Amino acid sequence: MTGPGGAGLTVGELSEEGLLEIIQGALAPASAPALWPADSVPPGDDAAVVPAPRGAVVVSTDAMGEGTDFLLMWPAGVRTRGYDAGWKAAAQNLSDINAMGASSSALVTALTLPEGTDVAWVRGFARGIAGAIARLGAGGCRAAGGDLGTGERIQAAVTVLGDPGAGVLERRPRRAEDRDRLLAEGADLVHCQVLGGLVGGGPGWAAAGLRLLLTERAELERRWDALPAEQRPGAREIARAVRGQLRPRPPLAAGPAALAAGVLTLMDVSDGIGRDAHRMARACGTGASGGRVEDGRARTLTPWVADTWVAEVARPLGPVAALAGVAPEALVLAGGEDYGVVGLAWPETALPAGFTRIGRMLPAGAEPPAGHRPLPERGWDHFGG
Ligand SMILES: Nc1ncnc2c1ncn2[C@@H]1O[C@H](COP(=O)(O)OP(=O)(O)OP(=O)(O)O)[C@@H](O)[C@H]1O
Ligand SMILES: Cc1ncc(C[n+]2csc(CCOP(=O)(O)O)c2C)c(N)n1
Ligand SMILES: [Mg+2]
Numbered sequence: 001m002t003g004p005g006g007a008g009l010t011v012g013e014l015s016e017e018g019l020l021e022i023i024q025g026a027l028a029p030a031s032a033p034a035l036w037p038a039d040s041v042p043p044g045d046d047a048a049v050v051p052a053p054r055g056a057v058v059v060s061t062d063a064m065g066e067g068t069d070f071l072l073m074w075p076a077g078v079r080t081r082g083y084d085a086g087w088k089a090a091a092q093n094l095s096d097i098n099a100m101g102a103s104s105s106a107l108v109t110a111l112t113l114p115e116g117t118d119v120a121w122v123r124g125f126a127r128g129i130a131g132a133i134a135r136l137g138a139g140g141c142r143a144a145g146g147d148l149g150t151g152e153r154i155q156a157a158v159t160v161l162g163d164p165g166a167g168v169l170e171r172r173p174r175r176a177e178d179r180d181r182l183l184a185e186g187a188d189l190v191h192c193q194v195l196g197g198l199v200g201g202g203p204g205w206a207a208a209g210l211r212l213l214l215t216e217r218a219e220l221e222r223r224w225d226a227l228p229a230e231q232r233p234g235a236r237e238i239a240r241a242v243r244g245q246l247r248p249r250p251p252l253a254a255g256p257a258a259l260a261a262g263v264l265t266l267m268d269v270s271d272g273i274g275r276d277a278h279r280m281a282r283a284c285g286t287g288a289s290g291g292r293v294e295d296g297r298a299r300t301l302t303p304w305v306a307d308t309w310v311a312e313v314a315r316p317l318g319p320v321a322a323l324a325g326v327a328p329e330a331l332v333l334a335g336g337e338d339y340g341v342v343g344l345a346w347p348e349t350a351l352p353a354g355f356t357r358i359g360r361m362l363p364a365g366a367e368p369p370a371g372h373r374p375l376p377e378r379g380w381d382h383f384g385g
Helices: 016-030 082-099 119-135 176-185 205-213 217-226 235-246 254-261 273-284 307-324 328-334
Strands: 058-065 103-113 142-150 155-163 187-192 265-268 301-306 341-345 355-363 372-374
Touching: 016 119, 016 142, 058 082, 082 103, 082 119, 082 155, 082 235, 082 254, 082 265, 103 119, 119 142, 176 187, 176 273, 176 355, 187 254, 187 301, 205 235, 205 307, 205 328, 217 307, 235 307, 254 265, 254 341, 265 273, 273 301, 273 328, 273 341, 273 355, 301 307, 307 328, 307 355, 307 372, 341 355
Parallel strands: 103 142
Antiparallel strands: 058 155, 103 155, 187 341, 187 355, 265 341, 301 355, 301 372
16 A cells, blocks of 8 residues: 555665655755754765864763653553654753753764554654754754664664853863852752743653553543542643653753853753752762762762642642552652753852752751752662662
8 A cells, every 4th residue: 555655655665765765855844954054964975064163062862762762552542653752752862962051953863663664653753853853942953864774663762962052061060169069058959841831741741641651541441430520630631741751842942041040050850850860969979979079078969859849840740640540749759751951050040031949959967958858869760770
């Protein structure tokens, strides 16, 4: 069965050239970003040539696999469309560049496809990459190339390059005097999830979506019936959770804005705020667990989160969390795949729009701040740790 542009075909029925033509056609909207010189080498050559106006390049890579990072058909009965998978593969990589305070300049994708994959799914995948680049606000990023191969399951390994701003935002403060002050006094824990009016998932929403998607439809119906009517989620809340999982929306202007505002450190929240904030704590501390020993004395830091913030962001999650069979606060603190950013800032720093102070990073043993709880070191771990 064939149709215009490969409709109804599987990739095994096309030549590599034919599939590439379809992919490159779908990527076309992301092929000539405004910031790129008009005479730059066009996509399709042995390698891409990426301008690096700052003299340094930021690079990150992240793979997404069928079975471990998405299912083509979820137990809840929802399909992952090619567009969703391409969007997410791009978004989670654009997110890492953003978390460095940088702006993405080029993206390449190594795509492994079983021969029976629908060509329409692959076209959707490429369109999803171009869609994420355009709609998330990475207009300077070119979909610059990639690689194709066959394998037993779909795998998408994306690499993104980026331009630093006037520096980068690391997991620990760049300046020694800031590191010393942090170890002595602590700093505010700051967070940003949504920028510019985008309808974002919010902390915990992607994890709620994952739980829903991984639950058999019959079980969801049984839980639905068992919930009192006033505790059932609305269709919009369910859609927000599922979209949060399938099509995350990292706030791509937040990184450069944080750098310009003098935020001290930044990371994206891919594995849950709890786990990622503890990674930051280790990077900022000194001693065996990370950091550097500058005066020979090991010092560690502990992240604390404000009860009011947890309650505020957990509240709207209540009904979907009930259907997902999990506590809303656990989703907020340990959920994963939120793709917001978490960082540290001085109390006197004026934060950019979209950022909130959510807690404190304090030297271990410091007086616990009123109305705060220690952020538990829980979250996603591919290897189950
Ligand atoms: N196979 C590998 N070889 C070398 N370094 C690796 C490898 N895998 C991960 N790393 C490095 O380890 C660090 C942590 O990786 P990790 O994937 O947890 O975080 P990340 O790059 O911020 O991605 P994400 O935000 O998606 O979790 C990164 O600096 C990464 O480059
Ligand atoms: C089928 C299926 N099972 C589990 C998950 C959850 N999951 C996968 S990767 C990840 C963290 C970020 O990964 P990385 O650090 O590699 O970017 C999470 C929370 C999923 N999305 N799909
Ligand atoms: Mg990251």
